[in-house]
Amino acid sequence: MIRLSRALERTKSSRGRLDKERALADAFALIGRDSLDEDSAGSLRVAVRLATGAVTASAPIGVGFSLMQEVIIAETGWDSEVVRACSRTCGDMAEAFGLLMQRVRGADRRSGVSLSDVARTFELLAQASSRAHKRRHLDELFHRATPLEAKYLAKVILGSLRTGALEGVVENAIARAFAQPLEEVRRAATLVTDPGELAVLARDGRLAEASMSIGAPVAFMLATPIETVATTLSPAQWTVEDKYDGVRAQLHLHDGEAIVFARGLERVTETFPEVARAAAERGRGRTFAIDGELLAVGEGDKPRPFMALQQRLGRKAPTAATLAATPVAFIAYDLLAIDGKILLEFPLADRRALLAELTDALDCPEIRLSPSTPLLDALDPLDPLETDALSEPTPELDVAEVARRLDGAFAAARGRGHEGLVLKRNDAPYEAGRRGQSWLKVKRAFATLDVVITAAEEGHGRRAGVLSDYTFAVWRDEGDARALVNVGKAYSGLTDVEIDDMTRRLTALTLGRYGGARLVRPEIVLEVAFDGLQRSKRHKSGFALRFPRIVRIRTDKTAEQADDVATVEKLFASQVGAGHREEGEAKTRGRGRRGMTEKGETTRQLGLFGEEK
DNA sequence: GTCTAATCTCTCC
DNA sequence: GTCCGACTCATTCGG
DNA sequence: CCGAATGAGTCGGACGGAGAGATTAGAC
Numbered sequence: 313m314i315r316l317s318r319a320l321e322r323t324k325s326s327r328g329r330l331d332k333e334r335a336l337a338d339a340f341a342l343i344g345r346d347s348l349d350e351d352s353a354g355s356l357r358v359a360v361r362l363a364t365g366a367v368t369a370s371a372p373i374g375v376g377f378s379l380m381q382e383v384i385i386a387e388t389g390w391d392s393e394v395v396r397a398c399s400r401t402c403g404d405m406a407e408a409f410g411l412l413m414q415r416v417r418g419a420d421r422r423s424g425v426s427l428s429d430v431a432r433t434f435e436l437l438a439q440a441s442s443r444a445h446k447r448r449h450l451d452e453l454f455h456r457a458t459p460l461e462a463k464y465l466a467k468v469i470l471g472s473l474r475t476g477a478l479e480g481v482v483e484n485a486i487a488r489a490f491a492q493p494l495e496e497v498r499r500a501a502t503l504v505t506d507p508g509e510l511a512v513l514a515r516d517g518r519l520a521e522a523s524m525s526i527g528a529p530v531a532f533m534l535a536t537p538i539e540t541v542a543t544t545l546s547p548a549q550w551t552v553e554d555k556y557d558g559v560r561a562q563l564h565l566h567d568g569e570a571i572v573f574a575r576g577l578e579r580v581t582e583t584f585p586e587v588a589r590a591a592a593e594r595g596r597g598r599t600f601a602i603d604g605e606l607l608a609v610g611e612g613d614k615p616r617p618f619m620a621l622q623q624r625l626g627r628k629a630p631t632a633a634t635l636a637a638t639p640v641a642f643i644a645y646d647l648l649a650i651d652g653k654i655l656l657e658f659p660l661a662d663r664r665a666l667l668a669e670l671t672d673a674l675d676c677p678e679i680r681l682s683p684s685t686p687l688l689d690a691l692d693p694l695d696p697l698e699t700d701a702l703s704e705p706t707p708e709l710d711v712a713e714v715a716r717r718l719d720g721a722f723a724a725a726r727g728r729g730h731e732g733l734v735l736k737r738n739d740a741p742y743e744a745g746r747r748g749q750s751w752l753k754v755k756r757a758f759a760t761l762d763v764v765i766t767a768a769e770e771g772h773g774r775r776a777g778v779l780s781d782y783t784f785a786v787w788r789d790e791g792d793a794r795a796l797v798n799v800g801k802a803y804s805g806l807t808d809v810e811i812d813d814m815t816r817r818l819t820a821l822t823l824g825r826y827g828g829a830r831l832v833r834p835e836i837v838l839e840v841a842f843d844g845l846q847r848s849k850r851h852k853s854g855f856a857l858r859f860p861r862i863v864r865i866r867t868d869k870t871a872e873q874a875d876d877v878a879t880v881e882k883l884f885a886s887q888v889g890a891g892h893r894e895e896g897e898a899k900t901r902g903r904g905r906r907g908m909t910e911k912g913e914t915t916r917q918l919g920l921f922g923e924e925k
Numbered sequence: 926g927t928c929t930a931a932t933c934t935c936t937c938c
Numbered sequence: 939g940t941c942c943g944a945c946t947c948a949t950t951c952g953g
Numbered sequence: 954c955c956g957a958a959t960g961a962g963t964c965g966g967a968c969g970g971a972g973a974g975a976t977t978a979g980a981c
Contacts, residue, residue, distance in 0.1 A: 328945070329963095329965095443977075476965065625938095749962090
């Protein structure tokens with residue numbers, strides 16, 4: 313573990329990615345070749361997993377901020393105030409742990425822990441259910457660890473390694489360490505879910521053995537967001553599909569057993585029993601692996617927003633009532649393998665054709681084919697001239713014209729209740745695990761709204777020392793008085809200069825006064841962009857902006873804000889439906905000041921509303 | 926002792 | 939999921 | 954022809970709301 317910790321330290325301090333890669337490669341080579349442990353393959357497996365920030369191959373260990381803080385207090389002997397203050401200064405609790413550990417007598421002369429110790433402890437943690445048991449396992453581990461080891465173990469456990477090297481760099485490092493072609497490593501990485509296993513295959517020169525098999529998940533192919541079409545896009549080569557507001561999933565049928573894999577590649581079959589049952593029953597005697605989206609459907613098979621689906625997510629054994637209340641359909645849009653044949657290298661057009669045959673044969677409402685249209689058709693389906701042009705070989709369309717017509721197609725998709733559009737290249741293979749240029753998701757500029765800053769929190773990590781996460785509000789007229797109503801939060805979209813400026817203004821007024829201060833800077837007005845509204849439990853007004861970001865800051869401009877509440881309410885009504893408003897408000901109860909976020913660390917509410925407790 | 930509320934962690938988007 | 943900035947690598951530009 | 958400037962592409966790391974499930978703390 314000490315070797316790995318040193319390598320991670322070196323990785324963290326070097327700026328260039330190539331340097332990081334070399335540091336990791338050296339460590340992997342050393343650990344994989346002649347580990348201090350008898351089991352060098354096992355050590356390599358653990359080392360590589362830790363380097364990518366993963367604790368175990370699959371099971372979560374159920375240790376987070378709170379428990380880790382307890383351990384740090386116990387291990388270093390400092391009280392929670394010191395630990396918190398130190399974390400705030402470092403911007404990272406694990407970093408603080410390392411520093412405080414150095415001052416523990418004899419800690420730097422400890423022999424340290426082995427990688428197999430670490431692996432064993434993590435396994436025990438994953439199995440342990442009670443907090444007390446977890447605590448015991450953690451104490452045992454950290455009591456033997458050196459300060460450097462403790463720091464990196466804590467980083468991994470807290471999920472923020474921040475060395476500037478994750479999967480991509482680690483894959484390069486594996487290739488370098490064991491002199492394997494990078495392409496081979498990358499290819500295998502999309503098929504082997506555990507990076508540790510990948511490293512062992514590379515070390516033994518067995519990368520070629522990695523192949524897709526039905527029943528084992530493949531990394532999902534992702535789409536690159538675009539605002540408008542690129543100049544080079546030739547419409548005839550592309551197909552359009554609606555972009556669904558659901559959960560990405562893979563549906564495998566192998567040996568009569570249907571398995572559903574979620575985005576993180578873990579099994580969620582029990583969560584969606586109706587889909588699995590349909591696959592098993594209707595697909596009897598066949599094998600396949602379909603890529604698609606789990607979508608909540610309502611009356612008349614209308615798609616429902618993600619919020620509805622969320623009530624099904626994470627349910628280990630949904631009750632009949634839940635299944636009935638939130639029916640789900642698997643919308644199939646790609647075929648990765650069928651009847652033993654792997655299709656990843658096939659062009660999309662061929663995969664789609666086979667998929668259509670399959671869904672046709674399955675013929676059930678739980679598994680449906682996602683409609684797809686040639687881009688030329690989708691651009692202007694109502695224009696008969698264009699339909700004629702289809703029969704012509706590669707009709708030419710001006711880029712601006714394509715972009716303009718894409719707007720119409722986009723609006724049509726929204727009209728069908730979907731999130732937007734995805735463009736896919738007909739001749740592209742399935743690029744597992746990559747966010748390539750073969751799939752493009754079309755996004756639109758967000759609507760904007762002027763709001764007022766009412767609170768800010770201290771940032772952590774790279775944002776340590778500045779205020780971030782601004783809570784904002786709009787004005788509401790109440791008789792003669794005007795009140796501010798919280799509507800949401802934003803945390804990015806500011807340049808450094810703007811953050812500094814904002815920090816100065818806010819710091820001067822609010823820092824040192826937190827703890828219930830209801831101070832507001834109404835003259836600081838932000839223009840916030842957002843892509844929709846959601847009902848919110850956290851905000852008193854009962855809704856929140858979804859994915860807000862700050863577009864622009866202005867000051868001393870409050871007079872024009874009077875209509876903002878009306879604007880929000882109108883948008884809210886159109887997004888969520890007027891009927892939900894009361895429900896949202898009734899259910900909503902301010903959580904009050906928690907002092908810390910889930911991640912804990914150093915975030916504090918600095919200024920708050922009078923309305924909130 | 927039992928029931929309920931709060932807290933914590935994880936993981937979808 | 940969104941967004942931003944840093945880094946790499948390839949291409950173009952200018953002396 | 955070669956080095957500097959530029960641009961595209963990739964990657965990592967800042968973060969959000971929300972719900973479920975497990976455990977623990979608290980109320981009666």
